Amino acid sequence: MAIDFTLSEEQKQLQALARRFAKEQIAPVAALYDAKEEMPWPVIEKLHGVGLLNAVIPEEYGGLGLSMVDEVILGEELAWGCMGIYTIAMASDLGITPVLLAGSSEQKERFLRKLTQKPSLAAFGLSEPGNGSDAAALRTRAVKSGDGYILNGSKTWITNGGDAEFVVVFATVNPEARHKGVVALVVDKGTPGFRAHKLHGKMGQRASATYELVFEECWVPAENLLGQEGDGFKLAMNTLDKTRIPVAAGSVGVARRALEESTKYAKEREAFGQPIAQFQAVQFKLAEMLMGLETARAYTYYAAWLTDQKLPQAHAAAIAKAYASEIAFDAANQAIQIHGGFGYMQEYPVEKLLRDVKLNQIYEGTNEIQRLIIARHILNS
Structure with missing residues (x-):
């Protein structure tokens, strides 16, 4: 091959x-x-x-x-x-x-x-206040009503939620059926009974808008149902198996920026009569950052290649997402250390890198969930 x-x-x-x-x-x-x-x-x-x-x-x-x-x-x-x-x-x-x-x-x-x-956005409504990782325990209800469904419930931590042209909302028609009772409904912006409240005070990624979505007697036509009743949970999981790879790619980008900013600063900043890049302690940090960056990028490309070849890739996506996000967080942390006191200030971009990339370890499935996916792959293979 x-x-x-x-x-x-x-x-x-x-x-x-x-x-x-x-x-x-x-x-x-x-x-x-x-x-x-x-x-x-x-x-x-x-x-x-x-x-x-x-x-x-x-x-x-x-x-x-x-x-x-x-x-x-x-x-x-x-x-x-x-x-x-x-x-x-x-x-x-x-x-x-x-x-x-x-x-x-x-x-x-x-x-x-x-x-x-035109410049427009979509959104994905799965997480709820009481069930972030337990996606089968949805409380948002979808009750059949005529030629459609009535939605009641709420979603939270939904990026683009209040700005999107539509949100794909996952709800249950039968809570006792757990994952077998989930449906996926496309809810258009401006639908009566659908409200969005912007969340404030995030640690990082503050340029992106995160919302709580509220549905009160919100009627959605049956023609907006994706697939069949009961397909929603599987659809959500299949979606995340694909979209975790772009999260890994974003982490690689942050790691690269951290390395570039650190290298530039280390060559310019002097201590004890020479650039700090001449000190082995700093060189080792840069070397570790490059090692992590290159391996994270390579595996992210591999997971993407598996996807394009339509080969099993759920475990690879989980590995790429967890590994790359942790490598990027470490790189941003070391970048702050290399910058010293300046790294702690907003004058330099590295403090923002750390705040931003922390979320990559949480959204689209926490890295603990990724480890469960990886472990199941090991035990079932």
Whole structure:
């Protein structure tokens, strides 16, 4: 079997475009939107303008139809600029994925087309206040009513939730059936009975907007049901098995930024008459950062390749997500140490890297959940 790590010409062009965009459009304003806790709509509009927003949507609906390897290439570059801003685009892809996996041709045309016609976002509504990791214990109810469902309940920690054109909401038609009673319903923005409340005070990723969603007698037509009743839980898990890989890609981008910032600072900062880059203690930190970065990137590409080849990849996605996010957190932590007192100040970007990437160890399944997935793969193989 041939092994080839070379990017295609199209992938190199995608990488160059995304790298330039991150450097020119994201990095210069990242600290501003973080401080303001404000959605960077001008950046989102520009991202749409160059075709990199909702790029996973197939070409027939106006997107680029990116492969998973393409998504990894894009994700690393955008997250290098700002993990919070990248999360906006990544969470939109998260909301799109259930439609791609289970939507009919009519549903794809109806829901996806409007995301490519103008700068628009999607969202994924699974987590609830009382069941973050226990996704089968949903309390949001969907009761059949005429030619549709009435939703009652709430979701929390939903990125893009109040800004999205639609949210894929997971609810139960029968709580006693647990995962077998879950449905996936597409709820359009502005649907009566659907409210969104923005959450404030996040540690990091403050450029991305996180919401609590409330549904009170919210009627959703049956034509917005993805798949069949009872398919929702499996659809949610299949979605996360795919979308954890872009989380890993974002972590790789943060780790790369941490290494680059640390290398630059270590060459410029002098102590005891020489640049601190000359000290072995600093050199070892840089070496460890590169070791983690390269191995995380390689495995993330491998998980993406498995996905594109339609091979089993749930365990690989879990490994990539957990490993890359922990490597990135360590890299950001070491970057602060290398910067010393300056690293603790907002004058330099490394303190933000640490605050931002911590969330990568939590969302789309905590790293403890990833270890459960990996362990089950070991024990069942």
